[in-house]
Amino acid sequence: MDEIITLDYGSGGKKTSGLIEKMILPAWKNPALSELGDGAVLKGAPEIVFSTDSFVVDPLFFPGGDIGKLAVCGTLNDVAMCGGIPKYLSCSFIIEEGLRAEELEKIIASMKKAAGSAGVQIVTGDTKVVEKGRGDGIYINTSGIGFLKHPGLSPGNIRPGDAVIVSGTVGDHGTAVMLARNGMLQSELKSDCADLSGLADLVLSSAGGPGKIRVLRDPTRGGAATTLNEFIENTGLCIELDENRIPVRSEVFAACEILGLDPLYCANEGKMICICSLDAADKTVEIMRGTKEGENAAIIGTVSEKYPGSVVMKTAAGGSRILRKLTGAQLPRIC
Amino acid sequence: MDEIITLDYGSGGKKTSGLIEKMILPAWKNPALSELGDGAVLKGAPEIVFSTDSFVVDPLFFPGGDIGKLAVCGTLNDVAMCGGIPKYLSCSFIIEEGLRAEELEKIIASMKKAAGSAGVQIVTGDTKVVEKGRGDGIYINTSGIGFLKHPGLSPGNIRPGDAVIVSGTVGDHGTAVMLARNGMLQSELKSDCADLSGLADLVLSSAGGPGKIRVLRDPTRGGAATTLNEFIENTGLCIELDENRIPVRSEVFAACEILGLDPLYCANEGKMICICSLDAADKTVEIMRGTKEGENAAIIGTVSEKYPGSVVMKTAAGGSRILRKLTGAQLPRIC
Numbered sequence: 001m002d003e004i005i006t007l008d009y010g011s012g013g014k015k016t017s018g019l020i021e022k023m024i025l026p027a028w029k030n031p032a033l034s035e036l037g038d039g040a041v042l043k044g045a046p047e048i049v050f051s052t053d054s055f056v057v058d059p060l061f062f063p064g065g066d067i068g069k070l071a072v073c074g075t076l077n078d079v080a081m082c083g084g085i086p087k088y089l090s091c092s093f094i095i096e097e098g099l100r101a102e103e104l105e106k107i108i109a110s111m112k113k114a115a116g117s118a119g120v121q122i123v124t125g126d127t128k129v130v131e132k133g134r135g136d137g138i139y140i141n142t143s144g145i146g147f148l149k150h151p152g153l154s155p156g157n158i159r160p161g162d163a164v165i166v167s168g169t170v171g172d173h174g175t176a177v178m179l180a181r182n183g184m185l186q187s188e189l190k191s192d193c194a195d196l197s198g199l200a201d202l203v204l205s206s207a208g209g210p211g212k213i214r215v216l217r218d219p220t221r222g223g224a225a226t227t228l229n230e231f232i233e234n235t236g237l238c239i240e241l242d243e244n245r246i247p248v249r250s251e252v253f254a255a256c257e258i259l260g261l262d263p264l265y266c267a268n269e270g271k272m273i274c275i276c277s278l279d280a281a282d283k284t285v286e287i288m289r290g291t292k293e294g295e296n297a298a299i300i301g302t303v304s305e306k307y308p309g310s311v312v313m314k315t316a317a318g319g320s321r322i323l324r325k326l327t328g329a330q331l332p333r334i335c
Numbered sequence: 336m337d338e339i340i341t342l343d344y345g346s347g348g349k350k351t352s353g354l355i356e357k358m359i360l361p362a363w364k365n366p367a368l369s370e371l372g373d374g375a376v377l378k379g380a381p382e383i384v385f386s387t388d389s390f391v392v393d394p395l396f397f398p399g400g401d402i403g404k405l406a407v408c409g410t411l412n413d414v415a416m417c418g419g420i421p422k423y424l425s426c427s428f429i430i431e432e433g434l435r436a437e438e439l440e441k442i443i444a445s446m447k448k449a450a451g452s453a454g455v456q457i458v459t460g461d462t463k464v465v466e467k468g469r470g471d472g473i474y475i476n477t478s479g480i481g482f483l484k485h486p487g488l489s490p491g492n493i494r495p496g497d498a499v500i501v502s503g504t505v506g507d508h509g510t511a512v513m514l515a516r517n518g519m520l521q522s523e524l525k526s527d528c529a530d531l532s533g534l535a536d537l538v539l540s541s542a543g544g545p546g547k548i549r550v551l552r553d554p555t556r557g558g559a560a561t562t563l564n565e566f567i568e569n570t571g572l573c574i575e576l577d578e579n580r581i582p583v584r585s586e587v588f589a590a591c592e593i594l595g596l597d598p599l600y601c602a603n604e605g606k607m608i609c610i611c612s613l614d615a616a617d618k619t620v621e622i623m624r625g626t627k628e629g630e631n632a633a634i635i636g637t638v639s640e641k642y643p644g645s646v647v648m649k650t651a652a653g654g655s656r657i658l659r660k661l662t663g664a665q666l667p668r669i670c
Contacts, residue, residue, distance in 0.1 A: 010668075012556025012602075013661025017565075036565075038413035038552060039386030041483055044379045051374030052425035052478055053461045056469075078373035090387035090478050094429070126388045128474075130668060136469040143387055143425050143478035148376055217373060221347025230352075230371075267347075326348025333345075333465060 005099045010129025019127060023105060027112045032088075032123035040123035042088055045147035049084030051075055052143040058333040060103065060137050062180040064172075064190030067140055068110035070269060070335060073195045074220065075144040076118050080197035081216045081272065083153045083204060084146025089115060091142050092126040096135030107138065118195045120144075146197075150204040150213075155231045155275075157214035163281035164239055164301040165274040167199065167294045168192065169247040170224045174266025174331050175255040182259075189251040194270030199293045203274065206287050212280035218272045220335055222326040223265040227273055228311045229325045232303075241301035241313040241323070264313075265326050267334045275303065340434045345464025354462060358440060362447045367423075367458035375458035377423055382483035384419030386410055389476040393668040395438065397515040399507075399525030402475055403445035405604060405670060408530045409555070410479040411453050415532035416551045416607065418488045418539060419481025424450060426477050427461040431470030442473065453530045455479075481532075485539040485548075490566045490610075492549035498616035499574055499636040500609040502534065502629040503527065504582040505559045509601025509666050510590040517594075524586040529605030534628045538609065541622050547615035553607045555670055558600040560658040562608055563646045567638075568660075576636035576648040576658070599648075600661050602669045610638065 001022055008015040025034060032040035055071040065073075072089065079086040091111065095104070115122055172192035179189060200216055207213050219227035224246075228239050248263045256263050270293060276284050281299050288294030306312070311323040336357055343350040360369060367375035390406040400408075407424065414421040426446065430439070450457055507527035514524060535551055542548050554562035559581075563574050583598045591598050605628060611619050616634050623629030641647070646658040 007667045008663050010556075011661055011663060011666070013561055013663070014659075015663070016556075017660065035489065037489070038416040039384050039419070039479070039481075041417055041419075041486070042383050042385055044381050044383035044482075046379050048377050048379035048383070048480070049374050050377055050423060050425060050478075050480060051459055052427045052476065054427040054429050054463050054476055056429060056463045056465050081373040082376055084374070084376075088385060090385060092387045092389040092476050092478075094389050094391060094474055124385055124387055128389050128391045128668075130391050130471065130474075133468060134471040136465065139429055139463075139465075139474070141387065141389055141427050141476035141478075143385075143427075143476075144374070145383070145385060145480065146374075147379075151376070154370065154372070221345075221351075226348055324349075325352065326346055328343050328346060328348070328350070331346070332342045333463075 001101050003101055005095050005101060005104060005129060007097050007129050010127060016127060023108060027108045028122045030121045030123060042123060047148035049079045049082045049146040049148050051078035054139060054141040055335055056139050056333050057177060057335050058136060059180055062177050062191055064176055065193035066107060066110050067138060068107035069114045070193050071140040071142045072111050072114035073193055073269060074335060075142040076120060077196045077218045079144045079146035080200035081218055083148055083150030085149050085201060086118060086120050086144050086146040086197050088145045089120055089122045089142050090124045091122050094135055094139040095129045096137055097129055097132045099137055114195065118197055153215050155215050158231060158237060158275050158303055160303055160305050161278050162214060162275050162303040163278050163299050165281060165284055166224060166298060166300050167272045167288050168296040169249045170268055170271060171248060171252045171256065171263030171266035173269040174334055175252045177334055178259055178331060179255055189255060192268055192270035194293050196270060196272055196293055199291050203284055203287055207276060207284045208280040212277045214275040216272050216274050220267050220269060223267060224273060225264040225311060225323040226326045233309060236305055236308040238304045238307040239301055239311045240304055243313050243316045245298055245300045247296045247298050264323060267331065336436050338436055340430050340436060340439060340464060342432050342464050345462060351462060358443060362443045363457045365456045365458065377458060380482035384414045384417045384481040384483055386413035387478040389474060390670055391474050391668050392512060392670050393471060394515055395472050397512050397526055399511055400528035401442060401445050402473060403442035404449045405528050406475040406477045407446050407449035408528055408604060409670060410477040411455065412531045412553045414479045414481035415535035416553055418483055418485030420484050420536060421453060421455050421479050421481040421532050423480045424455055424457045424477050425459045426457050429470055429474040430464045431472055432464055432467045434472050449530065453532055488550050490550050493566060493572060493610050493638055495638055495640050496613050497549060497610050497638040498613050498634050500616060500619055501559060501633060501635050502607045502623050503631040504584045505603055505606060506583060506587045506598030506601035508604040509669050510587045512669055513594055513666060514590055524590060527603055527605035529628050531605060531607055531628055534626050538619055538622055542611060542619045543615040547612045549610040551607050551609050555602045555604060557661040558602060559608060560599040560646060561661045564660045568644060571640055571643040573639045573642040574636055574646045575639055578648050578651045580633055580635045582631045582633050599658060602666065
């Protein structure tokens with residue numbers, strides 16, 4: 001391996017093989033990947049969950065994570081939110097010529113760690129290299145396959161009276177990345193980047209029977225406010241939030257003040273929003289709080305028919321505010 | 336939709352939804368995609384084939400195809416080469432701010448056409464936008480899931496005496512793209528970009544019983560010479576080629592002379608190399624020749640033990656030449 005990645009490493013020839021055999025295979029070793037075929041042949045299941053995401057976060061390394069951990073957790077979480085147990089990941093790198101091999105190695109190690117602790121295998125991949133100035137260090141696509149364990153989750157299940165739960169503090173990832181990007185590193189503020197597949201399975205398995213959990217989603221780009229809007233747009237339903245009940249870290253609150261951001265529109269990478277029937281709400285929060293990822297879980301609102309199609313928040317000051325979908329590019333390249 | 340794609344379209348908010356709802360969904364409409372969940376829930380199978388590729392081809396549009404068609408066919412072909420029948424694709428865009436909406440629309444239409452004629456659905460996706468100068472128009476990742484129909488294909492099956500077959504002329508894609516990139520458009524020379532999944536299934540179903548076809552692979556980056564080396568490296572086997580039998584279009588030959596390239600190292604995007612037992616070789620070529628994609632199929636060599644680990648070619652001039660794996664970046668961003 002050279003010290004920097006050159007265009008040669010994307011040629012499909014010797015250098016590409018070298019990169020795969022010397023850096024990737026030793027880290028991610030598993031039988032499917034080691035075949036180095038055009039794809040991987042895998043044990044399947046009657047129903048599968050399939051998801052994809054490309055990660056372009058800037059900077060590549062930030063407090064609480066890096067693009068590799070994010071690329072693994074982000075896709076695992078999407079599979080988990082659909083009721084799947086994640087099993088396999090693909091990984092495709094688009095590297096900008098000039099990336100230091102050492103950085104790539106750190107990213108690969110971070111992906112290994114994240115995938116390993118989630119019990120998933122990275123089974124197939126691809127590496128492209130683009131010229132200097134045609135990328136930004138590295139972009140990573142992961143696609144994930146899971147086996148469906150909890151069928152039927154959908155915003156279409158949401159009913160008036162349902163509870164709105166968030167699994168923890170909002171806005172951690174977005175503010176941590178924005179601070180890191182601006183060189184304002186603050187040791188207390190970390191991305192929440194985490195694998196939620198265990199938590200999602202636990203909630204879906206234990207929260208009081210099939211159908212009680214209506215839908216799960218991880219509020220990444222656009223933040224919690226955008227996800228809640230996605231749930232009820234084009235329906236006759238309303239989500240009423242109580243600002244006092246929404247968990248926000250004081251550091252996040254302070255950083256948002258400085259950056260002119262709203263935690264409800266900041267990306268999260270280790271939180272989920274759960275809509276469930278009212279009678280399952282306390283139990284669900286209790287289950288979440290028993291885990292590391294869900295220790296700050298809270299009921300933050302209810303579903304009603306008061307303002308059809310709107311997310312409305314009772315503010316801490318006692319007023320009320322309509323939360324629409326994120327408009328514009330508040331936080332580009334956050335994930 | 337605005338006329339150009341701005342960073343707003345990658346925010347995960349209103350503009351992102353607008354792009355998906357106005358441009359992508361109408362083109363690719365299917366039940367799984369229309370759910371717009373974090374992933375797609377799909378009918379599975381006992382054994383699945385999974386593949387991924389990111390496409391960074393430059394230019395985006397070239398004679399015989401574009402990045403969209405390439406992104407669909409490339410991944411379908413990888414699934415097919417593993418013995419799978421492709422069923423589902425994911426699609427993830429990394430768009431450089433400033434891409435014209437009209438170009439994106441053409442690419443989306445091209446993907447729809449390619450996926451439609453192959454009978455696969457694009458079921459889940461992602462859109463990111465990066466700043467001007469951090470990408471190059473658009474990069475596309477597709478990942479593909481297929482159901483395994485023809486198990487057991489592997490270079491490990493190759494035996495001395497086997498035949499080496501190529502499904503048609505070599506070097507078409509690489510030379511077409513290089514000419515287009517250099518502004519030397521030549522109407523006769525087109526990329527061979529094509530879906531090979533039908534051809535692969537036909538060959539595997541008809542070529543004389545299980546096990547006769549040892550391995551299939553589509554020789555993309557690195558070309559036919561690199562693929563053949565991959566098959567036999569670290570084995571005691573040798574591949575002996577006969578240059579006179581390798582089909583090369585005269586336009587490709589001429590273009591390679593001008594560009595200083597070798598057709599055997601130029602990427603193909605609609606060809607496959609098949610190693611099969613000698614007694615199945617004529618039948619396999621006949622089957623290929625009965626199809627549009629395989630009309631120029633030919634037996635180009637045999638497997639022996641003469642020079643272990645080497646691909647050796649008897650040249651047209653009567654000499655012999657060792658073909659190693661591609662070294663360096665002969666053709667960056669060819670796919």
